[in-house]
Amino acid sequence: MTETVERTEVLVPEPAHALGALLGVEVPDLERDGLPLLWHWIYLLDRPAQTDLGPDGHPVRHTVPAPPEPGRRRMWAGGRVRAPGTLRCGIPATRRTAVQSIQHKTGRTGPLTFVVVEHQIVQRGEVVVDERQDLVYREATTGNADAPLAADAVPAGPDEWPIDVTPTLLFRYSALTYNAHRIHYDRDYARDVEGYPGLVTHGPLQALAMAEAARSRGYGAEPEFAYRLVSPLFDHQGMVVQASTAAEGITTAVRDHSGRQTASGLMRSTRP
Numbered sequence: 001m002t003e004t005v006e007r008t009e010v011l012v013p014e015p016a017h018a019l020g021a022l023l024g025v026e027v028p029d030l031e032r033d034g035l036p037l038l039w040h041w042i043y044l045l046d047r048p049a050q051t052d053l054g055p056d057g058h059p060v061r062h063t064v065p066a067p068p069e070p071g072r073r074r075m076w077a078g079g080r081v082r083a084p085g086t087l088r089c090g091i092p093a094t095r096r097t098a099v100q101s102i103q104h105k106t107g108r109t110g111p112l113t114f115v116v117v118e119h120q121i122v123q124r125g126e127v128v129v130d131e132r133q134d135l136v137y138r139e140a141t142t143g144n145a146d147a148p149l150a151a152d153a154v155p156a157g158p159d160e161w162p163i164d165v166t167p168t169l170l171f172r173y174s175a176l177t178y179n180a181h182r183i184h185y186d187r188d189y190a191r192d193v194e195g196y197p198g199l200v201t202h203g204p205l206q207a208l209a210m211a212e213a214a215r216s217r218g219y220g221a222e223p224e225f226a227y228r229l230v231s232p233l234f235d236h237q238g239m240v241v242q243a244s245t246a247a248e249g250i251t252t253a254v255r256d257h258s259g260r261q262t263a264s265g266l267m268r269s270t271r272p
Helices: 014-023 167-176 187-192 203-215
Strands: 004-010 073-082 092-107 110-123 126-138 160-163 223-229 239-246 249-255 261-269
Touching: 014 167, 014 203, 073 203, 092 126, 160 203, 203 223, 203 239, 203 249, 203 261
Parallel strands: none
Antiparallel strands: 004 092, 073 126, 073 223, 092 110, 110 126, 160 239, 223 261, 239 249, 249 261
């Protein structure tokens, strides 16, 4: 049987105000209107002991999910979040986490392990957040990576939101989410050990930015957001977020300064 891990805490407003200041977005009335979609990612956090972290900063034991074997590197591939209720500050909340499935495959880079993790957040006996996260564990790689050739910049359009991705922004988001993965703030490690050309912009940060772009357009009652992270995004490439209304809901995307897409999503209301 899959182990279910629970964490309970009273949600306080300070992390939400910190996130709002980080992204420069409006913070709603947290007791009356509740937290916007995906803002639960800064609450009910795992806080592993320093001795439980691996060389890359990720926990390697006493965590759900645990890496399939030592040395494997984790990537956040996408997910789906549904909010059947409103998550509010000032009230105890319980997050229940369990691994739904594990699949082992072989790709071009070697063994891959696909893990689906489910989270549910309950307040006052009702599920207010229902989430699935899709994770991929791959073999470790080493060596330096050359930065990609510079491409002509594509200016942000009137319906796009450019975000200045700096080491400070990435470090502060890592701190806010208690994420010690070194690829987001340790440039030497990201380049020399994992072979990236720069600091990696968090996948969840891109998803959160897309959800915020959708919020600015009014995503309706009981929203559901499905998103995919399709390509790595590095700090020197910037981040441009877009949201537009379509028949099926609000489509979202993230691109770099040159126009290369790195994430996509669809926000829809599950209640008319």
